[in-house]
Amino acid sequence: MTDIFDRGPLAPRRRSAATQDGDSVDLRMMFRGVWNDRFIILGAALACGILAAFLVLQVTPRYTSVSQILLDPRERQVITNQQVVSDLKLSDQVVASELSIMRSNLLLEKVIEEIDAIDPKALEILDPAEKSPRFIDSVTSSMLGLFRRSKSDGAGSAEMAERARLERLTWAIRRSVTLSRDGKAYVITIKAETEDPGFSALLAATIAEQYVAQQLQGRRNTATQAADWIETRVEDLRKQVELAEAAVEDYRADSLEKNGTSADIVSQRMVSLNKELIATRVDRVAAEARYNEMARLLETGGFDALGSMFTSDTIKELDTRRVEIEATDAQWAERFDDNHPERRRIAGQLAEVNRALSVEFQRALDAQRNEVQIAQIRENTIRESLEYTEAQYLLVSRSSIGLRQLERQAEVARNMYSDLLNRYAETRTQEQLQQADARIIERATLPGAPSAPRPKLMTFLGLVIGGLLGFGVAAFRQLSTRAYRSPVDLALDTGVPVLGTTPERNWASTAAAIREIEADPMGPVAEAMKKVRNELKLGEEIVEPQSIALLSPLQDEGKTTTTVLLARVSELANKLVVVVDCDFRKNSLQNEYQLPMEHDLGELIRGDCSVLDAVNTDTGLGFDLLANRAPDPTCTDLLTTEWLRSTLDELKQYYDVILVNCPAILPVAETLVLARAVDQRVMLVRHNSTARSAARRCLSTLEHNELDIVGQIMTRVDPRMLSDEDLYRYNY
Secondary structure (H helix, E strand, C coil): CECCCCCCECCCCCCCHHHHCCCCCCHHHHHHHHHHCHHHHHHHHHHHHHHHHHHHHHCCCEEEEEEEEEECCCCCCCCCCCCCCCCCCCCHHHHHHHHHHHHCHHHHHHHHHHHHHHCCCHHHHCCHHHCCCCHHHHHHHHHHHCCCCCCCCCHHHHHHHHHHHHHHHHHHHHHHEEEEECCCCCEEEEEEEECCHHHHHHHHHHHHHHHHHHHHHHHHHHHHHHHHHHHHHHHHHHHHHHHHHHHHHHHHHHHHHHCCCCHHHHHHHHHHHHHHHHHHHHHHHHHHHHHHHHHHHHHHHCHHHHCCCCCCHHHHHHHHHHHHHHHHHHHHHCCCCCCCHHHHHHHHHHHHHHHHHHHHHHHHHHHHHHHHHHHHHHHHHHHHHHHHHHHHHHHHHHHHHHHHHHHHHHHHHHHHHHHHHHHHHHHHHHCCCCCCCEEEEECCCCCCCCCECCHHHHHHHHHHHHHHHHHHHHHHHHHHCCECCCHHHHHHHHCCCEEEEEECCCCCCHHHHHHHHHHCCCCHHHHHHHHHHHHCCCCCCCCCCEEEEEECCCCCCCHHHHHHHHHHHHHHCCCCEEEEECCCCCCHHHHHHCCCCCCCHHHHHHCCCCHHHHCECCCCCCCEEECCCCCCCCHHHHCCHHHHHHHHHHHCCCCCEEEEECCCCCCCCCHHHHHHHCCEEEEEEECCCCEHHHHHHHHHHHHHCCCCCCEEEEEEECHHHCCHHHCCCCCC
């Protein structure tokens, strides 16, 4: 197919790779759309900023004080390498364990006691019982009180109240104190955050001091307990050594009287018998293997299969005789058969030799069997001797087990006694030399300003977050649409050139659109329609009269308004123009203008009048109109392509331009009938409204019916969303 610009055959409509998958994004178009939604972004930023500022003002200021503790990895060697309490072998697990100790209620209770000793009222700032309860908490406490038993007064109640206070303050301190490790270093940071700056400094400093103090006290207590235990143990071991040495001497004397031999002699005899048993077992296994192999070969293949396993003189002589007889029989077999007397005599000799060989092999096999039996008897005899010797060795060993056990016990007791004597002296010396594994490297100071909340920062973050949310909403609106935002986008996606664009106007009617053209003949609307007119060559003198159908995928794409405007600007070029309104359902033009009609398009279709009688030439719009008086859906069933084509050809005798206003293609059936009858077809797509899928389905339907599109018009374009080259912007 060819276009009206005589550029040859049009290429088939293909979407580019960037637009075919629907993933390409025109960043300039997207940011232009986001800029149009700038008030959404600004509103969201202001709302979040104001909300953040309001919430910050409702929060009570809190002050933070920081103290730091260093876990010292250096090893201390005062007297020996072995300390009573070893230093910490620092690792990530050890640091995590120390953090858990600092969070424990045992340490925090010591902190509470220390603060109470310094200032008894200081902890009231953290005690929830000292604060006015919220309404919900009051109601909850009242309801729980109905189910609780009343508590009796006295010492028990006082202890329980004090215990409850310690638990409340412990949990309050845990919520107010943050413990953390400073990067990869062995430094623990204690950060206390409360409503009072002085109490924050006091709390952070007290936790650090109590942790170091408890660590040092724990090491000293451990050393003292170790020294006391070693002293008691030394005395016990001294008595054990004396008893063990006496028992060894008594047992040794009794053992010499009972045993007449030594364990070493019996052990050597066992070694010798073991070697003999192994050699005998090897001989027996070899004899059994030879006998089994001879029996198997003799049973399966006869004495021929035994080969050279037997080497006696008789067997060799018989085997030689058998070979000679077989050779003689082979010579006679060359001339005579088996029935010859000589061959029968030779066969008898051969059978006699074979019987003799069989007897000799059987004798050899019996001899091998006897050899196996002798080996078995010898093996059994040696095994019995070995078992007797082992029993004798066991008897001797048992008599010496008690002695060795007593000697080991005595040796262990002496070693332990000696080690503990040395360790006791070292422990008493190291008891007073213990040092903590941690030290304070930064003391808590009085904070000069609240750490939270920070009004300026929170307000700024609120503005930023609100702006990001607003930008996200605006970007989502731009990215989530499935419509066309620019003529370039439309042309790339459909493969059909865009002839022009019409700007968005709030016209109440087509008459208002015509009045804008007449009032501003060089304005954006007039220039846009003139561009379309020139693209379609409707203003040239040499062009033959032609009929043009304005199509659209869906309703409300601006077909009727565009048809009227194009008719008006074509009439300004001194062209005779007639508009054929084939939208039988809506009949938009007649409904708007209510023109008097003697005959209408419906009568023309039924053959009740001629073409000139049906055309209304007194419209006052600058162009003639062929339409129905009222909506008439029955005309859709009477309308045919041949009839409409002949009617349009007849109108060409009187008019230069025939514009056919058609209903939408996708929802209406007769639009294809109208499209087949005209000379040219133009598709209208509404800016940022018509779905891409609808436009593609429309083009696919036209292609299936072999109907080409000369171009497209993007209607109702928002000027803020297009660049200067896409809309008429010209200053004189």
